[in-house]
Amino acid sequence: MSEQDEQQTKPAKPDGSQTMSRRKFLRNSGYAVGGVVLGGVLGYLLPKRETPPAAPAPAQNDNNYNQALMFFNQEQYRITEAAVERIFPADDNGPGAKELGAAFFIDHQLAGDWGFNARDYMQPPFYVGEKTQGYQGRLRRREIFYIGLREIQNYSQKKYQKDFPSLAPEEQDAVLTAFQNDEVKLTTISASGFFNLLRSSTLEGVYSDPLYGGNKNMQGWTMRQYPGNQMAYTNIIEKNFTVIPPKSLKDHL
Template identity: 65%
Template sequence: MKQLANDNEKTFEEERLSRRRFLKNSGIAVGGLAVGGVVGSVIPWRTKDHPAEQVKHKNQKNPNQALMFLSKDEFATTQAAVERIFPKDDNGPGAADLGVAYFIDHQLAGSYGFNARDYMEPPFFHGEKEQGYQGRLKRREIYRIGLRELQNYSQQKYKKKFTDLDAKQQDQVLSDFEQDKANISTISASGFFAMLRSITLEGLYSDPLYGGNINMDGWRMRNYPGDQMKYVDIIEKGFQKIEPQSLNDHM
């Protein structure tokens, strides 16, 4: 019986070593301790990209920066307008560098642009300013009309497209819209400016997942920590300056 037990133990050990040798030689390992361990040295798990791959990734465009609603001309006008509302300065990047125009484009393509959560049935009455917008046009329609009128007013005032004006002239056009000095039809000039300004600020400080606030630099300018999952490790250390995190960091 003792000899039989020894023989069984020997057979089991040989099978174990044989199985281990097979995994090591064939490079087959899935999960568990095999990865990064004895077998991990055989399997080509790549921890760092090859230099050529690094260049490829570096030059790869951000898939979140793709137009979903605006035309290229409308996007260029939006880019110029939001940059004047929140221009680049010594404190940090402006709205253009922070991708605000992409944020706006994505919002207009979605439920925000379709007024999905608003009651949009008639009758329509002219409301007071504090009541907000009262009308049949969706935000995406208002925005598209507003961009067109911005260009028309620029042509009327300066004989140039809005995107071809210098910064001072662009500021004047936007100021005329804000104060309802621009005589436009269909929509309210000040109403369009208010919507543009509001969504610009949203794009500056939204999570980068939605297209704006690229690299969380909008948050950094405000020392805002973003979407932190916990503060347990620093809660007893007093005020701390920490790197912001986005929703993408938790995926």
């Protein structure tokens, strides 16, 4: 029996309206629950619905989401960024530490185990170590950076009446040189010790795997013609080659 025939055979209500057929009820019920009933005995009763268009894919961009602050505040980051650029400046050979993201590398390291000295023995007694022994105190690296960056700012204000990032390059060099030579007298940390820590961290940021925030686009490796993290050399070891494109750990996922 067609739906039209079934409707015609249904007795009218006292008000003259037709009683809803079972077929129409089932079909409308399917709409009400979002069309859940799609197969089986009732599937053929439901009208076919067009598949809605897929959501558009997110727009592609060049954002590097690894370059985000995890420890520094904005002022500390700007001081660090300015300092690392003077330690490893841009020149004809390639970009400097600022463009390579060394300040982000340092920020990420301070936010993790390295910043907490998690793998170092940090129990007393504490003695002043020899120069070959490195730092022997109770402060963690993140605390040393916190103090050191603040003192760079204080020294710049005292000597030049400007914040360190606002100084001319030669003035920034003079400030960093004063720290390197222990001309700045600090009570809590060694000025030269902080400079050496900042310098070594800068070089690590320039040449580390980009996975850790620095060495942006592997440009640090490219300047040194370093191949990066190659998994093997068996396919080229017997060939005549001098330079191969570097690879990051991410390239092997």
